[in-house]
Amino acid sequence: MSVVRPIRNDQDYDSALARIDELMTNAVDEGDRDELEVLVTLVEAYEEQHFPIDFPTPVQAIEFRMEQESLTQADLAKYFGGRSKVSEVLSGKRPLTVKMIRALNHHLGIPAEVLIGDGVGNDDAPDEVQWTQFPVFEMTKRGWLPKIERPRANAEELILGLISRAGGQQAIPQPFYRKNNSARRNARMDPYALQAWCLHVLAVARENRPASAYRPESIDEGFLRFLATLSRLPDGPRRAVEALNQKGIAVVYAKHLPKTHLDGAAMCTTEGIPVIGLTLRYDRLDNFWFCLLHEAVHVWKHISPDHPFFVDDLSLSEADHDEDWSIEAEADLFAQNALIPDGAWRASGLPERATPARVMTFAQSINVHPAIVAGRVRKDTQNYRLLTQFVGSNEVSKHLEDIA
Numbered sequence: 001m002s003v004v005r006p007i008r009n010d011q012d013y014d015s016a017l018a019r020i021d022e023l024m025t026n027a028v029d030e031g032d033r034d035e036l037e038v039l040v041t042l043v044e045a046y047e048e049q050h051f052p053i054d055f056p057t058p059v060q061a062i063e064f065r066m067e068q069e070s071l072t073q074a075d076l077a078k079y080f081g082g083r084s085k086v087s088e089v090l091s092g093k094r095p096l097t098v099k100m101i102r103a104l105n106h107h108l109g110i111p112a113e114v115l116i117g118d119g120v121g122n123d124d125a126p127d128e129v130q131w132t133q134f135p136v137f138e139m140t141k142r143g144w145l146p147k148i149e150r151p152r153a154n155a156e157e158l159i160l161g162l163i164s165r166a167g168g169q170q171a172i173p174q175p176f177y178r179k180n181n182s183a184r185r186n187a188r189m190d191p192y193a194l195q196a197w198c199l200h201v202l203a204v205a206r207e208n209r210p211a212s213a214y215r216p217e218s219i220d221e222g223f224l225r226f227l228a229t230l231s232r233l234p235d236g237p238r239r240a241v242e243a244l245n246q247k248g249i250a251v252v253y254a255k256h257l258p259k260t261h262l263d264g265a266a267m268c269t270t271e272g273i274p275v276i277g278l279t280l281r282y283d284r285l286d287n288f289w290f291c292l293l294h295e296a297v298h299v300w301k302h303i304s305p306d307h308p309f310f311v312d313d314l315s316l317s318e319a320d321h322d323e324d325w326s327i328e329a330e331a332d333l334f335a336q337n338a339l340i341p342d343g344a345w346r347a348s349g350l351p352e353r354a355t356p357a358r359v360m361t362f363a364q365s366i367n368v369h370p371a372i373v374a375g376r377v378r379k380d381t382q383n384y385r386l387l388t389q390f391v392g393s394n395e396v397s398k399h400l401e402d403i404a
Helices: 010-026 030-050 058-069 073-080 083-090 098-108 112-116 136-141 155-166 191-207 221-232 236-246 285-302 326-339 342-347 356-365 370-381
Strands: 250-253 264-268 274-278 310-312
Touching: 010 030, 058 073, 058 083, 058 098, 058 112, 073 083, 073 098, 098 112, 098 155, 112 155, 136 155, 155 191, 191 250, 191 264, 191 274, 221 236, 221 285, 221 326, 221 370, 236 250, 236 285, 264 285, 274 285, 285 310, 285 326, 285 370, 310 326, 326 370, 356 370
Parallel strands: 250 274
Antiparallel strands: 264 274, 264 310
């Protein structure tokens, strides 16, 4: 029997595997068998720590059991409520419902936590969710949830399906089930409406993933300024979304739900894909460009395990909250300077002499759309009757319908 040493690195691991292979072929006495048992235990412990095995996705688990049991889609129809539903689930077009999950767990022995998705059974999951508080009627009407009879009576089933599509219970932190006073979250926000909107945005982002992986170093002040200059183009909003997508950031437009008081949000999927969600609550060019860059700064500088989500009512200011405003102030500053460089703004003579001609001339000089300059003038003067002809009302949503 050789001396058995701890496995501290990959080299030790490879050596242990080679020795296991040798012993399994040539073990002749009790000492060899003891050595084999100890090595296997050490290898298993090392693999558990360094090579954890993730749960399969619900579809992968179902397909594996179908292959294992030689089952066809027709064989599963009784568990899904019809052959068409089997096809839709396996193709990713329909989430599993609670009834499907129960049937598959009971009849095929597939673990429920695998069928529901990541995070099931997590201690951070909310204990008492009032499922009927979710705005299921509005969500069904918009096509965010499957159309079924009596959606309110089936709210739990519908929302669990959405949670699964969004990445599981871990997709949304527990505080989203209750009111809180995070820096730019309106105190009147309904937590269930807010969570419903975020879940939908995450689900859409996961189903339409960016072609490239996100690298934090790909976002900087130069890129933010580049985004701002796209505003001058007739299809600038669409171009900006494409540019962010190329950097690995998903952008999703989802009209705000009642009682969310929301302009935008920055978040990450459970796979680590950064997501910018936009409501276009005010379908105006000036609001769109500031909100987009504000959320891009959150993705670039602020999203972390300690701050996984930022939800923003951009009508709020530091005076509206007692919380630390430094993160929001930084996002505001970077977005503002990317849209209108500070030195150029101070030298412009605006907003005091904000005539239409001066707004257009200045916008051209800094290579942005006049709506951005008009929006800054209106904000700084707090006079929202000024320059209404420039702010681009109803000029954004038509460019973003394909990311809704």
